[in-house]
Amino acid sequence: MKFKFAALLSVFLIAFGCQNEGASEDESAAESGSEETQEESGTITLTDDAGNEVEVPENPERIISSYLEDDVLTLGETPIVQWSINGGEGIQDYLQAEGLEGLETIPFDLPYEVIASHEPDLIITSSSEFAEGESYENYSAIAPTFVLEAFNYDDWRDRLNRVAEIFGKEDVAAEKIEEYETLAQSVSEKLPADETAIALWQTGDTFFISNVDKSSGEVLYNDLGLSAPDFVEELSSENETPWLEVSLETLAESDVDHIFFIGENEGDSETAFEESVFQNIPAVAEGNVHEYTGDSSWLYSGYIANTLIIEDVEAALAE
Numbered sequence: 001m002k003f004k005f006a007a008l009l010s011v012f013l014i015a016f017g018c019q020n021e022g023a024s025e026d027e028s029a030a031e032s033g034s035e036e037t038q039e040e041s042g043t044i045t046l047t048d049d050a051g052n053e054v055e056v057p058e059n060p061e062r063i064i065s066s067y068l069e070d071d072v073l074t075l076g077e078t079p080i081v082q083w084s085i086n087g088g089e090g091i092q093d094y095l096q097a098e099g100l101e102g103l104e105t106i107p108f109d110l111p112y113e114v115i116a117s118h119e120p121d122l123i124i125t126s127s128s129e130f131a132e133g134e135s136y137e138n139y140s141a142i143a144p145t146f147v148l149e150a151f152n153y154d155d156w157r158d159r160l161n162r163v164a165e166i167f168g169k170e171d172v173a174a175e176k177i178e179e180y181e182t183l184a185q186s187v188s189e190k191l192p193a194d195e196t197a198i199a200l201w202q203t204g205d206t207f208f209i210s211n212v213d214k215s216s217g218e219v220l221y222n223d224l225g226l227s228a229p230d231f232v233e234e235l236s237s238e239n240e241t242p243w244l245e246v247s248l249e250t251l252a253e254s255d256v257d258h259i260f261f262i263g264e265n266e267g268d269s270e271t272a273f274e275e276s277v278f279q280n281i282p283a284v285a286e287g288n289v290h291e292y293t294g295d296s297s298w299l300y301s302g303y304i305a306n307t308l309i310i311e312d313v314e315a316a317l318a319e
Contacts (some may be wrong), residue, residue: 007171015080020042027291035264040290042059043056043058044058044168048148049128049152049162050112050128050131050149052136052147053098054146055144056122056144056146057121057144061121063080063120063121064080064110064118064120064122065079065110065123066082066106066110067083067126068124068163068191069082069083069100070093070095070156070301070303070304071096071125071302071303072094073095073100073304074172074173074302074303075169075176076172079103081101082095082104082106083107083108084105084107088105088109091105093294093295094305094308095304098187098304110125110130112138112139115142116142122143122146123142124137124144124145124146125143125147125149126149128149131147148163154214156305160173167199180306180307183307183310184310187224187310187314188224190224190317191224191314194227195227195257195258196228197225197259197260197317198210198220198229199215199217199262199298200259200262201262201299202262202264206245207246207251208246209232209235210238210243210244211235211242212228212233212236214236214241214242215243215299215300215301216299216309217236219309220260220313224310226258227264229254229255242301243299251278251281252277252278252280255282256282256283257282258283258289258317259283260290260298260312260316261291262292262294263292267293268291269289271287290312292312297309
């Protein structure tokens, strides 16, 4: 879990740190990053998030979409390999049953020789960090390469719609978003009113809470209507980081009603709160600490990830 945290946190921080020249219609589309032209050769020309014009195959069959697998699977496409860290040991476990199980892994930093060995016909990178300058040229020599700045999208819905443009599946994205909204509304009506909740992630000796408008917090507060404790609001204020470090003192003094705890192993929540100083937290005192591990979807964001989170919340809190 420690290696997964380091890689995930670095990915979170990445976000901060035309073919027919004479056609004015095409030039306007290029500026907005929307569809530009339909080529007779079976490609469509799009402008990616880095400003590159990319001739994307209409029906790609060998897709590499590292760290965008949630979106790609949601649209009914299946990549040929999957994102990984730590020599393939760290993967997006929650997506295995959704279509990734058994797929070979590739390193998160996308080595050219590894990418080339899989002979893709489309490469989608989740950050320009992996495809700048000469790097982009090298990837493009292998296959059409579309840069999508995944963490520039505050809302997974916007990111899904952008990925849908690549595959010409905007209608599928709209259907999935509508399904999600319907589910969220239905479950929110079953949840206890006026009770507070947090998503709390422990890695090593450090605790993080989900930002009120990011990651799991977006699901708890914006989609399901649960209340955020004051300290979550305060830490999230003017902070765009999805997961925010929180002190043990702040946790001990909190009056949160429900804790959705993400640890490294089963039983970690009991160890985390065994000291008497934590026994006055309502969630701990009332047995309302709901435990998950890093194998769950709580550290991710997307149609599939957030749907699974909603199902977890419903199982834990629905009256």
